Amino acid sequence: MIEQFEESIYRLIVETSTNLPGDVRRAIKAAQEAEDRATRAGLSLSTIASNIQMAECNVSPICQDTGMPTFVLHVPVGANQIVMKEKIRSAIARATKDGKLRTNSVDSLTGANSGDNLGPGTPVIHFEQWERDEIEVRLILKGGGCENKNIQYSLPTELEGLGKAGRDLDGIRKCILHAVYQAQGQGCSAGFIGVGIGGDRTTGYELAKQQLFRRVDDVNPVPELRQLEEYIMDAANKLGIGTMGFGGNVTLLGCKIGAINRLPASFFVSVAYNCWAFRRQGVLLDGGSGEIKEWLYPRGDEVSMDEEPAAAAAQPAETEQRREVRLKTPLTEEQVRSLRVGDIVILDGEIHTGRDALHKYLVDHDSPVDLNGAVIYHCGPVMLKDEQGEWHVKAAGPTTSAREELYQGDIIKKFGVRAVIGKGGMGKKTLAALKEHGAVYLNAIGGAAQYYAECIKRVNGVHFLEFGIPEAMWHLEAEGFAAIVTMDAHGNSLHADVEHDSLAKLEQFKEPVFK
């Protein structure tokens, strides 16, 4: 039966992970045109554009977090779903072994990584029957950082900055704007949102995620929802959060809204936030052979990210103070204290990855390597071992730093760490530790996993491989690793500033719009 099915699924997985679809690319290119190229947002978008192109060229993951593989299939009546499920699982394991997916499935109780992306609940596979002979398979790879920014509202409610949100279209409007505001840059903005109105808590979120399967350039057939989508695109882009939360004209790249019935007592608005690395594709397969007949979304190679965007339209060049400073690790206190928010730091030398498991460990244990003057990189890379037993970095962008807020200040103090690289910024406790002990926070461009992998020239070693590949402490030799100082040793935080300014901007949308 359907001998080509597994191979087609494998191709779909590789395409989805490595080649951003054409409709998504167009939205990112439009964002490039709306930002001045010389601003932080403009520079970040250029990095994102090169990263997309590199991923396509290298046939490697666009972002190291290859997300939760979620398949939605439409199959002919009577098709053997058990066999299809097995073949999907086997294609997932193969794509993981080939470095197209990160080992991303972790036992929730023991923390053990299954190593092949298979395990209870991974991958997610939904089947629907239809009265056609073909098989339709859609796949979305939605990363953990943006998944953490999903939010569900229960109306009526009171929203920060927007006041009362009632059980009507205007209340829904407020929830969606609030959802974009609360994500700030942490889900690797500029992002896409899928919104589900109604249902119960489960089906509401499901509907929100389903909306992400719509094409970015489609038009909602329901007039009220079309109007709401257009309104949100306009209003959300006035919040000034910008790419990576650096401030800017483009915060939202797409908004798709659906509605289903609800219970009289419940009124949920569920929002699924997806980063710019919006990886979803689909194929139509021949029901007999399982061969790919058609791709369901425009493919990446139809829209090149190579050309320079047309001279940025709207805004005159905002003069951001920017210095470029090249530093070699380990760093000294003096070097670090001379840095200011907005400086671009180019790092050479060894850096150490560390994320959730390592931070928790270091609080009550010693470090296996000297961290005096060290740079810790919040990153869970995709790594492959060659036949000689040498490790190679296949994708290595930053992860959301906020998860380490609980530990970071203590670790800086205990080990003399001088810089932390991550994304999305950190909170007050870390900011105070940076000032007290002389350290900086460097924001790398989230999702730019190929761009940063290219800056890693060698893997010097690894500790705690037992935490799993993403959580291990990798010692990486960097060359020309660029990131922006967004929190300095003088108490300044770009993240705090953008959050504060965007809240003020959110307040302008308090008055009713849909009556």
Ligand SMILES: O=C(O)C[C@H](O)C(=O)O
């Ligand atoms: O897990 C990761 O590598 C990144 C994650 O998707 C994040 O956005 O924090």
Ligand code: SF4
């Ligand atoms: S790091 Fe950013 S781009 Fe990658 S999955 Fe997480 S949110 Fe998306």
